[in-house]
Amino acid sequence: MDNKILELKNEIETKLADISDLAELDHARVSYLGKKGSITSLLKGMKDLAADQKKAFGADVNKLKAFASELIENKTNELKEKQIELEIKAMPKFDISSPANLKTGSYHPITLVQRQCETVFKSMGFTVEDYAEVVTDYECFEAVNIPKHHPARDMQDTYYLENGQLLKSQTSAAQNAILRKYGPALINDGVPIKAIFPGRCFRNEATDACHENTFFQMEGMMVDKDISISNLIYFMKTMLSEVFRKDIKVRLRPGFFPFVEPGFELDISCLICGGTGCPSCKHSGWLELCPCGMIHPNVLREGGIDPDEYTGFAFGLGLTRLAMMKYEIKDIRDLNGGSLKSLSQFIDDEE
Numbered sequence: 001m002d003n004k005i006l007e008l009k010n011e012i013e014t015k016l017a018d019i020s021d022l023a024e025l026d027h028a029r030v031s032y033l034g035k036k037g038s039i040t041s042l043l044k045g046m047k048d049l050a051a052d053q054k055k056a057f058g059a060d061v062n063k064l065k066a067f068a069s070e071l072i073e074n075k076t077n078e079l080k081e082k083q084i085e086l087e088i089k090a091m092p093k094f095d096i097s098s099p100a101n102l103k104t105g106s107y108h109p110i111t112l113v114q115r116q117c118e119t120v121f122k123s124m125g126f127t128v129e130d131y132a133e134v135v136t137d138y139e140c141f142e143a144v145n146i147p148k149h150h151p152a153r154d155m156q157d158t159y160y161l162e163n164g165q166l167l168k169s170q171t172s173a174a175q176n177a178i179l180r181k182y183g184p185a186l187i188n189d190g191v192p193i194k195a196i197f198p199g200r201c202f203r204n205e206a207t208d209a210c211h212e213n214t215f216f217q218m219e220g221m222m223v224d225k226d227i228s229i230s231n232l233i234y235f236m237k238t239m240l241s242e243v244f245r246k247d248i249k250v251r252l253r254p255g256f257f258p259f260v261e262p263g264f265e266l267d268i269s270c271l272i273c274g275g276t277g278c279p280s281c282k283h284s285g286w287l288e289l290c291p292c293g294m295i296h297p298n299v300l301r302e303g304g305i306d307p308d309e310y311t312g313f314a315f316g317l318g319l320t321r322l323a324m325m326k327y328e329i330k331d332i333r334d335l336n337g338g339s340l341k342s343l344s345q346f347i348d349d350e351e
């Protein structure tokens, strides 16, 4: 190997070993691999070599380039992990017995995770929509492929008003309105529908450590030509790793929801017990967090979109459960309890 190449290889190794900061690492990357970097200059200098030396020299410089790229990538991962560990250590842990911080107002933990999810999805081009809490039977059920008297209605009992309207049991109640709002731009101008719509949901059910009668979900939809399950999985994983700031163990299993086909349940490994089983995860080690699937053709059709031309995915993230996992809150009922002593402890780690 040429001396210049060997010297540069040694220099890169020594320099990278000393770097402890991502900005400095990026600076080093540009100085070696950038357009005017030392490795690129070696390649440019090849034109001055004799024809019989060019081949071996070029191969060695390319080896050096691959070596430096791998070293920089490994170092980047190492530094990012260290940074995340430090951020996690700096995060305050939820302690129900600690004194209330009543001097300043604070956001509710659900608001904090909602805002974090919104930031992630907005950065991926999704719009954030608001929707009513009192809706019609058509919006909540019929428009999403749950006709009157369908057995799937038994899964979600809710509270009815005397005028026949109801408190929405799922954010899916907004799906039809979103399809109708953004469908024309999709059909006429080819603009994909990408929307999330967080909201409060209500169900007439017995409460326990992981069930409330009032809780938050965040629905999301994407519709375009050729949308597939891979797109769905990508967006879900990106959102979870951004919100938790670490890799989260997830599992997908088949799930039935009349408005998607195929449908899945996305569970995350319980972060309260580390997956060994506790009351928060009903002793299963897993927490059902985000049902999802490919939007059923009937739902697209009902929203004015031709299912033969367009496909899409939808998900219904349990925001309240996400807040529990993120802040290690063992009992969902603490979130609606209104105790400032507990609720004033949360801060937005994004700020």
Ligand code: FA5
Residues within 6 Å of the ligand: 169, 170, 171, 172, 203, 205, 210, 211, 212, 213, 214, 215, 216, 217, 219, 257, 259, 260, 263, 288, 289, 290, 291, 292, 293, 314, 315, 316, 317, 318, 319, 320, 321, 332
């Ligand atoms: C639904 O509500 C579907 N609309 C979700 C969906 C949307 C599926 C789009 C497919 C496509 P489910 O009933 O499983 O599904 O509720 C979704 C999530 O809300 C659950 O995973 C859970 O995290 C949360 N959730 C449901 N019921 C409660 C409850 N009583 N208390 C707290 N969180 C709840």
